[in-house]
Amino acid sequence: MSSVSPYPLPSSSSPAAAVYARRDGRTALELRGKEMRLSDVTAFDGSSWYAQGQTAVMVSIHGPAIARNEEYAMCNVHVRVQHAHSLAPAAGGAEKALYEERKLGLLTRTDALALASLLESTLNAVFIRERFPRCVLVVDVVVMQDDGSLPAVALNAVMCALLDAGLPCRTTMAAVCVAVVTRGGEADAVDSSRGAAQDRLFSGGSSSAGGVCEYLLDPTSAEESLGAAYMSSAPSAGEKAAVAGAGSITTSSAASTTLLDRSAAQQVHDQYRCVSTGVFVFSNPGCGGGLLAQLVRCVGSGSVAMPELGVSVQAYAEMMALAERASAVLFEFFRQCNVAE
Numbered sequence: 001m002s003s004v005s006p007y008p009l010p011s012s013s014s015p016a017a018a019v020y021a022r023r024d025g026r027t028a029l030e031l032r033g034k035e036m037r038l039s040d041v042t043a044f045d046g047s048s049w050y051a052q053g054q055t056a057v058m059v060s061i062h063g064p065a066i067a068r069n070e071e072y073a074m075c076n077v078h079v080r081v082q083h084a085h086s087l088a089p090a091a092g093g094a095e096k097a098l099y100e101e102r103k104l105g106l107l108t109r110t111d112a113l114a115l116a117s118l119l120e121s122t123l124n125a126v127f128i129r130e131r132f133p134r135c136v137l138v139v140d141v142v143v144m145q146d147d148g149s150l151p152a153v154a155l156n157a158v159m160c161a162l163l164d165a166g167l168p169c170r171t172t173m174a175a176v177c178v179a180v181v182t183r184g185g186e187a188d189a190v191d192s193s194r195g196a197a198q199d200r201l202f203s204g205g206s207s208s209a210g211g212v213c214e215y216l217l218d219p220t221s222a223e224e225s226l227g228a229a230y231m232s233s234a235p236s237a238g239e240k241a242a243v244a245g246a247g248s249i250t251t252s253s254a255a256s257t258t259l260l261d262r263s264a265a266q267q268v269h270d271q272y273r274c275v276s277t278g279v280f281v282f283s284n285p286g287c288g289g290g291l292l293a294q295l296v297r298c299v300g301s302g303s304v305a306m307p308e309l310g311v312s313v314q315a316y317a318e319m320m321a322l323a324e325r326a327s328a329v330l331f332e333f334f335r336q337c338n339v340a341e
Helices: 094-107 110-126 150-164 237-244 249-271 313-336
Strands: 034-038 046-052 055-066 076-083 135-145 173-184 206-208 211-217 272-283 291-298
Touching: 034 150, 034 313, 046 135, 046 150, 055 150, 076 110, 110 135, 110 150, 110 291, 135 150, 150 173, 150 272, 150 313, 173 313, 211 313, 272 313, 291 313
Parallel strands: 076 135
Antiparallel strands: 034 046, 046 055, 055 135, 173 211, 173 272, 206 211, 272 291
16 A cells, blocks of 8 residues: 655544544555556557556557558547456356346446546547557557546556557656545535635545545545445345244344344445545656546435536545645656656
C-alpha cells in the first residue's frame, strides 16, 4: 500500500467526526498495492498487465497500421473493452445461466458503458496521432478482475502499454479514483444548492446537517456500492433452505450465524453510503502537469446515477486535489518500473 504523498496529509480534523473503517485495513488516503508486467503478450506491438489490489486489467496494442479502406489525416484510435468473465463457457446448463447473469450485469454498469469512451478520448489527448497519418491504432482492453476503481486502473494500464510499444506521447499520465461517502442523512456536499463545506481543503470529513462527508482514495467495489439497494443483501436460495430446515441443530446454527453476519453487514450499509465517485487523469509534472480528463459520477442513494444530484464545488475541489497528490505516487511507481520519463 502507498500513501498519497511523501508528506503526510491529515485524515481527519475533527476528533468527534467518525472515520469510515476500511475493510482492507487502509486509511482513507492510501492506495492499494500495485503490480505491473510488460511485454507478456509478444504477438502484439505493446502489452501490459496492471493491477491495483484485486482490480486487474490487461492491455494489448496493435499498430499503428495502414488503414485499408479509409484515409485519415491523423491516426485513428479505436479502443475495444472486454471483460474476461464475458467469455462464453464451453458447457451449458448452470454455467451458461451464470454466464448470462454476469453478462447482463456487466452491460448495465455505468462505468463499464463509459469506460471505452473515456479511454479513447484520453488516448487522443496523450498519443501524438499527427505522426501517423492514414493509420489505425487498435487498443484491446481486457478487464481480468474488477474490485473497484476500474477506469483508473484501465487508464494506467493503457499508459504502460503505450510506453511498452514505444509510441510517441505528449506526456505520461496517471489516473486516480476518489469516492465520497457520507454517514447519516443527506450531506451538504452532495447537494450544490445547500451551504458550502468547511474551508479546510483536507478536512477528512466535511460536517453537515445529519451526516459527515469523507473521501476514500482508490475505493474498492464494496466501497463504491455502499448504500446500495437491499437487492444486494437479499438472502440467497441456500440461506432460505437453511432457515426452512431449522429442525436440524447444525443447520439452524449455521443459518443463525449467517443471518447475524448479514445483519451486521447491513448496519454498515445503513450508516454509510457512497454518493459520488470521480476518476481524475493527470499529466506528468515534468511535462507541465495539469488535469487531462475526468469522469465524476453521482450515485445518489444507490448504484443508479441521479441526474438531479451533484457534488458541491468544495467537495469536487477536495476530490481533485486529493487525486492530484496521489498521482505523484503513481508517477514514482512508473519511474521505478522504467516506464515513465
